[in-house]
Amino acid sequence: MSVLEQLSATSSFIKLKSIADKEVIDNLVFRFHYRATAIILIASCILCTANTLIGKPIDCIGDKAFESNANVPNSYCWISATFTIPAHRHQKYGVGTKILFPGVGPTTPEDNAEYHSYYQWVPFALIFQAILFYAPHWLWKNYEDGRIRKITDGLRGATTVTTEERKEKQTKLVQYILETMHLNNIYAYCYILCEALNFINAIGNIYFIDKFLGNVFLTYGTKVIDYAGLDQENRTDPMIEIFPRVTKCTFNMYGPTGTVQTHDLLCILPLNILNEKIYIFMWFWLIFLAVMSGLALIYSLAITFSPIIRKLILESRFKYKVPGAIHAIVSRTKHGDFFFLHLLGRNLCTMTFHEILNDFSSELGDYKHIL
Numbered sequence: 001m002s003v004l005e006q007l008s009a010t011s012s013f014i015k016l017k018s019i020a021d022k023e024v025i026d027n028l029v030f031r032f033h034y035r036a037t038a039i040i041l042i043a044s045c046i047l048c049t050a051n052t053l054i055g056k057p058i059d060c061i062g063d064k065a066f067e068s069n070a071n072v073p074n075s076y077c078w079i080s081a082t083f084t085i086p087a088h089r090h091q092k093y094g095v096g097t098k099i100l101f102p103g104v105g106p107t108t109p110e111d112n113a114e115y116h117s118y119y120q121w122v123p124f125a126l127i128f129q130a131i132l133f134y135a136p137h138w139l140w141k142n143y144e145d146g147r148i149r150k151i152t153d154g155l156r157g158a159t160t161v162t163t164e165e166r167k168e169k170q171t172k173l174v175q176y177i178l179e180t181m182h183l184n185n186i187y188a189y190c191y192i193l194c195e196a197l198n199f200i201n202a203i204g205n206i207y208f209i210d211k212f213l214g215n216v217f218l219t220y221g222t223k224v225i226d227y228a229g230l231d232q233e234n235r236t237d238p239m240i241e242i243f244p245r246v247t248k249c250t251f252n253m254y255g256p257t258g259t260v261q262t263h264d265l266l267c268i269l270p271l272n273i274l275n276e277k278i279y280i281f282m283w284f285w286l287i288f289l290a291v292m293s294g295l296a297l298i299y300s301l302a303i304t305f306s307p308i309i310r311k312l313i314l315e316s317r318f319k320y321k322v323p324g325a326i327h328a329i330v331s332r333t334k335h336g337d338f339f340f341l342h343l344l345g346r347n348l349c350t351m352t353f354h355e356i357l358n359d360f361s362s363e364l365g366d367y368k369h370i371l
Contacts, residue, residue, distance in 0.1 A: 034137035041130035081117035082247035184336030202290035221283035243272035325361035
């Protein structure tokens, strides 16, 4: 199947909706996880499995014993792993040397060979990571259960309701806010928990990939950056060290007389040209995602627990400048109540949200028995 066919097969999973009409139940960083990162991982998996893009994932060169069936060494070396010699990586290679390629050269029993088999599992690892990044959104979406969408229907985005209908919906929304006061803490805590899972996901995936690639991923990006600044004649590409494009494989088979014959095969791994690019991008992306997720988590905790931050958000982000109303809202609402109001503010236009805050603050005095 071609790359375009595989990508088009997944297009049905991507819903394109008008941003103005779509309810907002999370923030931009949250969407980085379940939209951007998950899609990047799935697309990377498709690229790794697209035979028309890279041809054979492995192509091993043997002697005349394999002329009748060249697929035998390919299949064997793919499932049993190939190897390189670390001692040959930093030596000069090419014409006139004993080293054919970094890590590939004459072997002796004393050589400490490094085996590579991760490439068999790269597509599975990428899909597993995509599921991990989508899971917090799935949990939050199922718990939220369309609450914001239902209560802002007719007030959110481009609507065709009349002024009277809009006023009626606003009145009902204010009544709903008053009736559910002090009942939104679990709602807010669930969202914060999912944001914490996003942060743990970003950090955990960095260490997961590090273990998956043999404890080399943590310093992968810094080595690539350092490599770019070194003298071209005295540098070894760290991407080739971690994702070798040429490796060796030892194949044993019975000869005509029943004796074991050992064949030293040279294997080309075109797949690693993609793998090295995928994982260098993931190194920078995951670090960026971890930092942004940490900041987003701190922000959510601040708007939930800090009255000072709540006041600043109403004044600066939502441009609400009514001191008495701000004081009433900040002082009389609990953690979850303000979080719920914050989500409403992100779904409604400024004018509508200000009107709702005005009505809500003026009605707070009539609901002192709730406080």
